[in-house]
Amino acid sequence: MFRIGPYNISSRVILAPMAGVTDRPFRQLCREMGAGLVVSEMVTADKRLWHTRKSSFRLDHRGEAEPRSIQIAGGDPEMLAEAARLNVENGAQIIDINMGCPAKKVCNKAAGSALLRDETLVEEILHAVVGAVEVPVTLKIRTGWCPDSRNGVRIAKMAQSAGIAALAVHGRTRADKYQGQAEYDTIARIRDAISIPLFANGDIDSPEKASQVLAHTGADAVMIGRAAQGRPWLLGQIDQYLRNGELRPDPTPDEQHRILRQHLDALHQFYGEYLGVRIARKHLGWYLQSCGNDQDFRQRFNQLETASDQLAAVDQYFVQRRNAA
Known part of the structure; x- marks a missing residue:
């Protein structure tokens, strides 16, 4: 359907990078469900932090389908370039630069969407990273820093000139965070300004909405973030529509039972029982929002301490649902 460097992406549905969500188990599940491309959680460009437990999990993409896209975040061109090189050595086939995250802990370090305030620095980063690696480099941005400073079109032109292979745009500014509604007019203006593949992101939560946003x-594609939490099958639904x-x-x-069980088992295997059980709790909460929102079961599930107890509880929950139907 479109290309990123040497890679043909067959589905127009991409899983957005989300810190604390798009780990390897979720990425693999979403590829299976119909995503044409999945992007890792953002990895700090500061390699001094890569020895931490969190970074070790985020840097692990063994066994994933190609192309493997790894997102890096930071505000120093040389540090980002070095991080890109090291990730490629570690198996990354696409490097994605984060200039879209609105989180305070990221923006306070002059990274993420905070970079959009400094177009000179943006240009330095783009040239440094593109020049550092042989693999395609993609970029994720917002429409600007604030509603009075929507400089997304200028950043997009700059990205294309620097050799960025594809651009994802979230239809909000940094100041908007996730409040209000995403706007797509700026993304349409960006489409008129560049010819590289463009991905629209923000508030796309149904096949019909995806079609409307593309029109x-x-x-070239939609990037799905929060709407995929607890609904990984949405990616395939959008693709088919x-x-x-x-x-x-x-x-x-x-089918939901099978998907949830497969996901929880993958989390337990990937993180080990202690951490896997805890991470499984938030994913279970998202699944429940899409299949009954049973708060009593969620509270009981959150008190379980072993992987086997979690899987048994999920089995029992779906047996009760069938019996009640």
């Missing part, structure tokens, strides 16, 4: 913006206009129904309770 409005002229983007964009291909042939067919609305695929949500998975049956039995």
Whole structure:
């Protein structure tokens, strides 16, 4: 459907990088569910922090389908360039630069969407990273720093000139955080200004909305973030609708049971029991929002301390759902 460097991406649906969410188990599940490309959680460009437990998990993409896209975050061109080189040595096939995260702990370090205030620094970073590696480099931005400073079009032109292979744009400014509604007019103006692949991001939570956003913006693909939490099957639903206009129904309770169980088991295997059990709790909460929102079960599940107890509880939950149907 479109290309990033040497890679043909067959689906117009991309999983957005989300810190604390798009770990290897979730990425692999979303690829299986229909995403054409998945992007890792952002990895700090400060390699001195790579020995931490958090970074060790984020740098692990063994066994993943190609192309493997790794997002890096930071505000120093040389440090970002070095991080890109080291990630490529570690198996990254696409390097993605984060200039879209609005989180305070990122922006306070002059990284993420905070960079959009300093266009000179943005240009230095883009040239440094593109020049440091042979693999394609992509970029994720917001429409600007604040509603009065929507400089997304200038940044997009700069990115294309620097050799960026594809651009993802979230339809909010840094000041908007995740409040209000995403706007797509700026993304449409960016489409008119550049010819590299463009991905529209922000508030896309249904196949119909994805189709509308693509029609409005002229983007090559949609990037799905929060809407995929607890609904990884949404990616395949959007893909199918964009291909042939067919609305695929949500998975049956039995299919949801299989998907959730597979996901929790992968989390336990990847993180080990202690950490896997704790990370499974937040994912279970997201799944429940899309299949009943049973708060009593969620509270009981959050008190379980072993992987086997969590899997048994999920099995029992779906048996009760079938019996009640």
